[in-house]
Amino acid sequence: MANYAMALEYQNCIDCRACEVACKDENEVMLGADKQRIWVGIVEGGETLADVFLNFYPSQCNHCVDAPCVTVCPTGASHFVEGGIVKVDYDMCIICKGCMEACPYDARFVDETRHAVDKCTFCDGRIQEYGTTACSATCPTKVRTFGDLEDPNSDLVKLLENREFFVLKEDEGTMPKLFYLVPQDKEYAKRTLGDVKTHKWSEFKAKYQQATDEQKSQWKKA
Amino acid sequence: MGEIVDLKRRDFLKTASAVAVGAGLASSGAFGLSAYEDAEELKAEKERQIKNAKYTPTFCGMCVNMCGFIARNVDGKIKKLDPNPLFTKSRSFACARGNAGIASAYDPDRAKMGQPLIRVGKRGEGKFKKVSWEEAYEFIRQKMVKILEEEKDNRSAIAFGAGAGAEEPLFATFKDGVGSANFVDHFTTCFAPAFLANKLTFGSWGSADFEKSKYVLMLGANRAEAIVTPDTLDLFRKSHKRGAKIVYVDVRYTNTAAHADEFIPIKPGTDLALLLAMIHETINKGYHKTPYKAQYLQQYAKPEDLQELEAYFTSGEGAKYTPEWAEKITEIPANTIRRITKEFSDAAEKYQGAANCYRSRKSTWYYQDFEFRRAQAIFNSLHGCVNRPGGVLLNHGLKAEKYEYEDFPIYDNAKSRIDVGTIEPNTYPLINPGKGSWQLFRDKVLEVNTKWRKGEKLKENEYPVRGMFIYRENPIQSVPGREKTEQMFDTMDLVVVIDILPNDTAMYADVILPDTVYLERTSPLKSFGTLREPMIGARWATAKPLYKTKPLYYIMKELSEKIEKDLANITFKYTWDEDELGVPYPKGFDLTKYLNEDFSLNEEKVKKDYPANVAEAIIKHASEDDLDIETFKISNAFEKTPEEFNREVMKDLYGEEAAKILETYGVYWPGIEKVIKAGLIDPKYKTFKKDVKNKNELIYSLYKKYCTLPEDYCIIKKDGPFINLKLGNIDGKKFKNPYTGQFVTLKGFPAWREDLFVEPDTKKGEKRLVIGRHGYFTQSSHPNNYLLLDLMNYNYIWINDKVAKKMGLKFKDEVELTNRQGAKVKGKVYPTKRIREDTIFIATGLGSQSKYFTLGYDNGVSQAQIAENRVDPIIGAASMNETIVTIKKV
Structure with a gap:
């Protein structure tokens, strides 16, 4: 059984936000500037025009192995499905917003048209046919590589084995599954990494595998 | 875009406030039997839709790039556009606008002109x-x-x-x-300066071969936001020391600046001075005499042109264009100018022309645009970068007929x-x-x-x-x-x-x-020729036209x-020529009554209705000789309908199989049939099959692997000197300086003209207004697009944060701009350190005054309203940034 995740070549991101629109189309996400399942985080630094800089961090739900949003949900609406994807059952959601509080990544929002909390689903329903998400397919500079962590031949695993990466808010211990690939250019890496810890897949693999295995029995169909 | 920071729901580095709720809380469904039924049904429905949909290739109509997509039609409605991996121009990509094409088709306001x-x-x-x-x-x-x-x-x-x-x-x-002789299009509000300068210098405005470039110098060409395919796609996969050094010069810090190895702020309107100094430096240091370049220039430039150019920049009028001279005008340190000239020169020599001083697209900025772009063309030529891999290509496309009529x-x-x-x-x-x-x-x-x-x-x-x-x-x-x-x-x-x-x-x-919206029609095929990987693309109707549109x-x-x-x-x-025809025009004659369906003349009827000599004159006047x-x-x-035209052209030029491929996959290039036979493409979805590995790399290798054309087919072979370092045909021609009213004489080489350059008087509170693009709206094409407005709901006026503070302006405060011609416009400001103190900026696309637009009406600043009506005195194009405004808090 697959365990889906994503590697992000974030140094390619030009903040064109094609991913946001592709996501809205594919998943019929509620309209509205603040209704996005996917986004580009921007960090601006420097003081003057001469030394200003912008860093872009494309992001979305991390589909954490140990997802606090699932743990906290009182009705079970937030749940894991096959592939280790975190989803919300709209019917079961009572919009208590506990998950929104619990999520370290601010990946959730209220969809008033569905009367439920909404979030990225890794395009569940699409990936079975296309093998990749809408955001990944549309990206101009191919920031995203979507794939299965349990398939050693997947493009994703190969990337993780060959490159160092970091995850967001590692200290939260949620085991997030968006892997940000460390840029090869040391100077640029320094500018965009800050003091974040970088890793090799060998450090993560066993830990992630074990936690995922423990969880698989909970995975729902959809 | 930074100006829409307020739209950003998430602050990336916001510290987490995870609520520690008792772990292991029961997570069984609250609704007993129906648990996860909704999620299951939604997923099943999605799969059903995808499996039962109709997939048709098209190319985009949201801007001029025309990128290749596959439209998914579910029960008559377009639900999704996915990039076409065989369409080499767009490298299997769709931008925000491309994806938002659906909102163009289904814009509720479209019904207001549904008939x-x-x-x-x-x-x-x-x-x-x-x-x-x-x-x-x-x-x-x-x-x-x-x-x-x-x-x-x-x-x-x-x-x-x-x-x-x-x-x-x-x-x-x-x-x-x-x-009619009167035809106007976007040429003079868009790319006329860059186009003409390059065309006159080396015969074509060329394309950028970024896939192979080692050094790229961008002058205000904001490719991360003003997306051009494949330039944007190729460039930003090579940034950050992955193949090319990118130096970016602009009056503000853009998303392109964010990915440049070096960002150099410049005073608006002075790019020409920078280029002149770079040519001066090149010539006076002899950078053009290194082995590769010496041979290149000997082969492709006229020796007398080169000698004259050298004389111009060493002892002639151009001798004064030193980096120190340019520093005073551009505010770029002379040392920086020297260094980037040297870097460019070294890269061009080492990689045999694989460097590019990028020529931009929209280049209607200032009165001195033509000379600026000429200097740029000369600079690229001097360094041997024209018509070389990695430089500026003068392209060779695939043969295809245009829908036209000659009779x-x-x-x-x-x-x-x-x-x-x-x-x-x-x-x-x-x-x-x-x-x-x-x-x-x-x-x-x-x-x-x-x-x-x-x-x-x-x-x-x-x-x-x-x-x-x-x-x-x-x-x-x-x-x-x-x-x-x-x-x-x-x-x-x-x-x-x-x-x-x-x-x-x-x-x-x-x-x-x-x-009809482009998704609803078949268009005449198009040969995409300005590419390293030339191809033919076709747009086929993906849905029925809505309302009564045609x-x-x-x-x-x-x-x-x-x-x-x-x-x-x-x-x-x-x-009617009375002398020629022998009789005066028969008063009240109505030709329409005598024309048969095929426009042959009903001579019998003419003869019946008119006396013989008049009838004879009518017949003669209508005849083939007259x-x-x-x-x-x-x-x-x-x-021929576009469908018939496309099929016929393809069959005639490339054969039956090619015609079928164009119809099925929306794209054709020699060898494409092998990709299809190799089983990489899903025959239904027309995108990569789901299990195909290495998709992100395949986008770049497919054509190289399977195309049967020779590797550098795209480069037109040149035998003799095709570069005009000197423009002999304009030497001595005159133009009128719009500021002074004086006539000025053009020379064969570009010159800086102090009296064509007017700066804002910042002491009086004047600012230069610069107008530019971004990734979300194509000029004024879609101010009402509900998907794009989610990305950018307003074109805030960028103003330097220190200046704003002095003026007491905060984000979203309203100001009134007044230009020198008295035009006024109101808009809200975005204070930022990302722009010079003497400059303000607005993005194109918004400020529509059409009351038919529910979302777009009176939203934002109209560029056409506030840009001064100024015309490039040499080529007649717009000089939009030749605009100086005063700002008043409202």
């Missing part, structure tokens, strides 16, 4: 009545007949304006059929262009004879029509332009001097707008003809059929 409309209120008021297509055509016919009759068959009394797109040949064909008659009574034909001597020496200038055209038509309406005498070559067809162009919102464009339309008798949404220009129309092809064909007999009749009358009246059946030009 033809005829104006009932004042122009601009937006009052229309719904009519049938037949009524609309009849209305147009009557007006055209009246105009052309009164103007004695001067076909140029009806003008044509078009935006860029795959259907442009259809519209241009109609224009040629009517026979139209020549209309002797059509006068020459109103703009080009009436300009003063010694002005605009390089105005394009075929495309003229939007602003000069507009200003002249307004002036002449106003005089004519008052009954004043017109000068030689002046005549009223009384009608205009506008297709897919929105000049009221794009051409500087908005009010003048409105006034011009108001002096006309017939304004026909053919478009998909009721935009600002449509509000000034007498007749609105609703076109594809342009049918509009042009039906309109031609409607007007052709009457127009022929008018020409017949006004070309008017050749059968050629006046202009609808003959539209014999």
Whole structure:
């Protein structure tokens, strides 16, 4: 059984936000500037025009192995499905917003048209046919590589084995599954990494595998 | 875009506030039996939709790039556009606008012009009545007949304006059929300076071969936001020391700056000085004499040109253009200029021309644009970067026919262009004879029509332009001097707008003809030739047209059929030569009654109705030796539908299998059939099969692996000297300095002209206004797009944060801008450190005044309103950034 995740070549991101629109189309996400399942985080630094800089961090739900949003949900609406994807059952959601509080990544929002909390689903329903998400397919500079962590031949695993990466808010211990690939250019890496810890897949693999295995029995169909 | 920071829901580095709720809380469904039924049903429905949908290849119509997509049609409605991996131009990608094409088709306001409309209120008021297509055509016919009759068959009394797109040949064909000399498109509000400078210097404006570039110098060309395919896609996969060094020069820090190895701020309007200093440095250091370049120049440039250029920059007028001189003008340190010249030079030598001083696309900025772009072309040439891999390519595309028609008659009574034909001597020496200038055209038509309406005498070559067809162009919102464009339309008798949404220009129309959205039509195929990987693309209709809209092809064909007999009749009358034909024109003769369906003359009927000598004269006048009246059946030009045209052209040029591939996959290049046979593409979805590995890399390797053309097929082979370092043909020509009114003499080499450069007086609070693009709106094409407005809901005025603070301005405070010509506009500010203190910036695309737009109306700042109406004195293009404003807090 697959365990889906994503590697992000974030140094390619030009903040064109094609991913946001592709996501809205594919998943019929509620309209509205603040209704996005996917986004580009921007960090601006420097003081003057001469030394200003912008860093872009494309992001979305991390589909954490140990997802606090699932743990906290009182009705079970937030749940894991096959592939280790975190989803919300709209019917079961009572919009208590506990998950929104619990999520370290601010990946959730209220969809008033569905009367439920909404979030990225890794395009569940699409990936079975296309093998990749809408955001990944549309990206101009191919920031995203979507794939299965349990398939050693997947493009994703190969990337993780060959490159160092970091995850967001590692200290939260949620085991997030968006892997940000460390840029090869040391100077640029320094500018965009800050003091974040970088890793090799060998450090993560066993830990992630074990936690995922423990969880698989909970995975729902959809 | 930084100006929409308020739209950002998430602050990336916000510290987490995870609530520690008791772990292991029961997570069984709260609704017993129905647990996860909803999620399961939604997923099943999604899979059903995807499996049962119809997939059709198309290419995008949201901007001029025309990227290749596959449309997913679910029960008649387009639900998703996915990138086409075989379409090499767009590298399997769709930008925000491309994805938002769906919102163009399903914009609720589209229904407001879901059928033809005829104006009932004042122009601009937006009052229309719904009519049938037949009524609309009849209305147009009557007006055209009246105009052309009164103007004695001067076909140029009806003008044509078009935006860029795959259907442009259809519209241009109609224009040629009517026979007007007056045609204006986006050339002079967009890329005229860069195009002309490169074309005159080395024969084509070329394309950037970023895939192979090792050094890229970008001057204000914001490719991360103003997306050009494949340039954008190729460049930002090589940034951050992955193959190319990127140096970016601009007046503000953009998303492109964010990915440059080096960002160099420059004073607005001084790029020419920078380039002149870089050429000066090149020549005086002998950087062009290194082995590769010496040989390149010997082969491709004329030795006498090179000698003269060297003399110009060492002992001639150009000798003063030192980096120190440029430092004072540009505010870029001389050392930096020296260093980047050296770096560029070294890269060009080491990699045999694989360096590119990128030529931009929209380059209508300042009065000195032409000389700036000329200097750029010379700089690229001097370093051996023209027509070399990794440099500027002069491309060779795949053969394909254009939808055009060559058998139209020549209309002797059509006068020459109103703009080009009436300009003063010694002005605009390089105005394009075929495309003229939007602003000069507009200003002249307004002036002449106003005089004519008052009954004043017109000068030689002046005549009223009384009608205009506008297709897919929105000049009221794009051409500087908005009010003048409105006034011009108001002096006309017939304004026909053919478009998909009721935009600002449509509000000034007498007749609105609703076109289909590009997703609903098949377009004439297109050879994408300015690519390293040339290809042919086709757009096939992916859904049925909504409402009563019609594809342009049918509009042009039906309109031609409607007007052709009457127009022929008018020409017949006004070309009647009594001396030649022996009898005076038979009063009251109506040719339309004597034309058969195929436009042959019903001679029997003529002979029956007229005395023999008159009948003979009529027959003679209509004959092949005289008017050749059968050629006046202009609808003959539209014999083939785009579908038939595409199939026929492909079959004739590339064979049956190629035609089928183009129809199935929307793209063709020699060898593509092998990709399909290799089983990489899903035959239903037409994207990569789901299990194909290495998709992100395949996008780049497919063509190289499977294409049967030679590797550098795309590069036109040049044998002799094709580079004109000196422009002998413009040497000595004059133009008029718009600031001083003095005549200035052009030279064969570019020169900096101090009196063409006016700076804002910052002590008086003046600022330079710079207008530019971003990734979310294509000029003024979609201010009402509900998906794109989610990305950017307003074009805030960028202002330096320190300046804003001094003025007491906070984010979203409203100000009023007033330019030197008195035009005013109100808008909200975005204070940022990302812009110079003497400059403010607005993005294009918003500020529509069409009340038909529920979301777009009066939202944002209109560039056409606030840009000064200034025209490049050499080529007649817009100089949009030649705008200086004062700012007042509202």
